Amino acid sequence: MFVTSLILGFVGVFCILDSRLLGRLNFERPLITCTIVGLLLGNIQTGLAVGASIELMSLGLVVIGAAAPPDMNMAAIICSAFAILTDASTETALALAIPIAVLGQMIGVLMRTILSNLTHVADRSIEQGNFRRARSMHIVWGTLLYSLMYFVPIFLAVYLGTDFVQKLVEIIPTWLTDGLNLGSKFLTAYGIALLMSSMLNKDLTVYFLLGFFLVGYIGLNITAIAIFASILAIVLTGLKFRSGPAVATANGAALADDYDPLEDDDDL
Numbered sequence: 001m002f003v004t005s006l007i008l009g010f011v012g013v014f015c016i017l018d019s020r021l022l023g024r025l026n027f028e029r030p031l032i033t034c035t036i037v038g039l040l041l042g043n044i045q046t047g048l049a050v051g052a053s054i055e056l057m058s059l060g061l062v063v064i065g066a067a068a069p070p071d072m073n074m075a076a077i078i079c080s081a082f083a084i085l086t087d088a089s090t091e092t093a094l095a096l097a098i099p100i101a102v103l104g105q106m107i108g109v110l111m112r113t114i115l116s117n118l119t120h121v122a123d124r125s126i127e128q129g130n131f132r133r134a135r136s137m138h139i140v141w142g143t144l145l146y147s148l149m150y151f152v153p154i155f156l157a158v159y160l161g162t163d164f165v166q167k168l169v170e171i172i173p174t175w176l177t178d179g180l181n182l183g184s185k186f187l188t189a190y191g192i193a194l195l196m197s198s199m200l201n202k203d204l205t206v207y208f209l210l211g212f213f214l215v216g217y218i219g220l221n222i223t224a225i226a227i228f229a230s231i232l233a234i235v236l237t238g239l240k241f242r243s244g245p246a247v248a249t250a251n252g253a254a255l256a257d258d259y260d261p262l263e264d265d266d267d268l
Contacts, residue, residue, distance in 0.1 A: 005159035012077050012150035030054040030076035037080040049090045050080040071104025078157045111149045
């Protein structure tokens, strides 16, 4: 269990550094994180199930400015490990998601407070010409603190065992657990609504309805729908661009009949 806890702790470190040091590769998304946990623990199916559920919940979370949202990624790692190591159901594991995410949020607020002080130390070092110390504040100490913010909670949660996690759940009153489960369902629905509001328009709604009715009336599964949609996308793309690139007018704008609402207008 020590080695497992250590590995999962480092998975958390890798994920938290994704958008902070390694670029943005989307390894900090719950679906990807839980898949990695499932691969390491030998149960990718459970990892995908937990990850997909927490991913839907996290779609409803919007980060505004420097606000620290509930840490669904930390919750994803601990919940997927809990579900796999105890053979618990996905619903049981998801009951821990919101409390762990809120705990991660509080740790995140504390860590951001500390890191803001490191920024002032780096500023003073730059004024004094001590650039080596300024670099260490940003690259070394900032990275180390962010890593510990994930490594320590994940390591302790897994190493202390599922009994420790279960005791934490038992301490939570039933009314609060039911409320959190209800809230998670609202977050899932809200996340799907946000996603659909950004994707659907008068041109794309027909494709959404096509997929919905293929599932509802023909009984195709998601894999078949994805394959069918990919083929349809290739065919429609070929029809759209078979006449070559759009011809530009004198002022540099593309012709109206070649306008794609999904394209960035700034590129025109």
